[in-house]
Amino acid sequence: MKFKFFFLTTFLIFTTLFISCVSVQVKDNTVSTISSEIKKPKNIILLIGDGMGLSEVSTAIYYKDGNPNFERFHTIGLSKTSSASDLITDSAAGATVFSTGVKTYNGAIGVDKDTIPMPTIVEQLSKRGLSTGIVATSSIQHATPASFYAHVKSRRMYEEITEFAPNSGVNFFAGGGLKFFNKRKDGKDLLAEMKANGYKVTTDQLPQAPVEQKELILLAEDGMPKMSEGRGDFLPNATKLALEKLSKNEKGFFLIVEGSQIDWGGHDNDADYLIGELLDFDKTLGVALDFAKQNGETLIIVTADHETGGFTLASDGSDYNKIKPSFSTPGHSATMVPVFAEGPGATLFNGIYESNEIYHKMMALFDK
Numbered sequence: 001m002k003f004k005f006f007f008l009t010t011f012l013i014f015t016t017l018f019i020s021c022v023s024v025q026v027k028d029n030t031v032s033t034i035s036s037e038i039k040k041p042k043n044i045i046l047l048i049g050d051g052m053g054l055s056e057v058s059t060a061i062y063y064k065d066g067n068p069n070f071e072r073f074h075t076i077g078l079s080k081t082s083s084a085s086d087l088i089t090d091s092a093a094g095a096t097v098f099s100t101g102v103k104t105y106n107g108a109i110g111v112d113k114d115t116i117p118m119p120t121i122v123e124q125l126s127k128r129g130l131s132t133g134i135v136a137t138s139s140i141q142h143a144t145p146a147s148f149y150a151h152v153k154s155r156r157m158y159e160e161i162t163e164f165a166p167n168s169g170v171n172f173f174a175g176g177g178l179k180f181f182n183k184r185k186d187g188k189d190l191l192a193e194m195k196a197n198g199y200k201v202t203t204d205q206l207p208q209a210p211v212e213q214k215e216l217i218l219l220a221e222d223g224m225p226k227m228s229e230g231r232g233d234f235l236p237n238a239t240k241l242a243l244e245k246l247s248k249n250e251k252g253f254f255l256i257v258e259g260s261q262i263d264w265g266g267h268d269n270d271a272d273y274l275i276g277e278l279l280d281f282d283k284t285l286g287v288a289l290d291f292a293k294q295n296g297e298t299l300i301i302v303t304a305d306h307e308t309g310g311f312t313l314a315s316d317g318s319d320y321n322k323i324k325p326s327f328s329t330p331g332h333s334a335t336m337v338p339v340f341a342e343g344p345g346a347t348l349f350n351g352i353y354e355s356n357e358i359y360h361k362m363m364a365l366f367d368k
């Protein structure tokens with residue numbers, strides 16, 4: 001045991017020394033440039049498990065047949081999730097940190113704490129000629145996906161959020177949210193506007209293969225069905241389709257995939273719901289990891305905006321051989337959330353840092 005400890009300590013010291021040799025230059029507490037010794041990726045896939053803390057991730061260990069894809073990652077960090085307004089973030093502020101790099105108030109979509117619109121990573125990369133994609137099991141107007149292409153002062157402004165879609169430049173949308181395009185209070189037909197802006201619109205089922213045009217795939221009026229209600233392999237398959245499409249761009253791509261309903265299971269304090277969604281997310285990680293392994297130029301980052309439910313894998317009383325999944329709140333919690341990274345640039349995601357650092361690390365890796 002002592003030997004093991006010595007070995008581990010030595011290993012950690014050497015790792016630390018090695019990392020500081022190729023260290024990141026930090027300015028204003030954010031990553032501005034990175035050492036040329038760190039290999040940069042051409043593509044980044046950011047997978048967000050909404051409400052996914054360490055206990056949620058741990059369900060993949062205990063409730064999945066076979067090895068969780070989470071175990072395929074070699075770099076692990078921890079993210080501090082507080083927002084600018086509250087100790088405990090909501091999903092809007094929690095996603096705006098990833099999309100714009102600023103900590104903002106709860107409810108904010110792509111705007112800073114003074115409601116000033118901030119350029120998102122999707123908008124910036126799109127301008128540079130990279131392809132971008134957004135996949136979610138919520139509506140595409142829900143807080144997390146919306147924060148990557150819209151700028152509104154409140155997450156509840158679903159119709160206003162939708163108005164950003166036609167000119168978003170996003171090459172691939174897949175999720176729910178049809179009613180905000182074609183059953184609007186203002187009577188506008190935003191599907192027609194999407195088509196006029198070059199989008200192929202699909203509302204019946206996930207296509208088998210991507211098309212040349214930009215794509216808008218909306219398979220539910222609002223959120224997609226739960227796994228337990230027959231969603232099937234929408235998330236892994238939409239991710240696969242997105243990768244097939246976006247990887248055709250020589251300049252690279254940025255894809256966001258959200259397992260939106262892990263959070264909803266947490267809010268409902270429904271362990272079966274949560275676990276079903278988490279396992280679907282784990283399966284989706286497999287698709288991303290297999291793609292990246294073959295591609296060789298893709299960085300995968302997996303994290304959460306916050307934890308939901310104060311979820312824990314508690315013992316059932318004194319029976320230590322029985323797990324009783326338990327919740328401590330119907331809301332979110334302040335616990336740090338894990339960050340998993342694999343691929344070129346992954347080592348940047350070691351350590352403990354503020355959630356908005358993830359944006360700055362990604363942008364530094366995209367800067368050539």
Ligand SMILES: [Zn+2]
Pocket residue numbers: 050051090091092094263305306
């Ligand atoms: Zn959330």
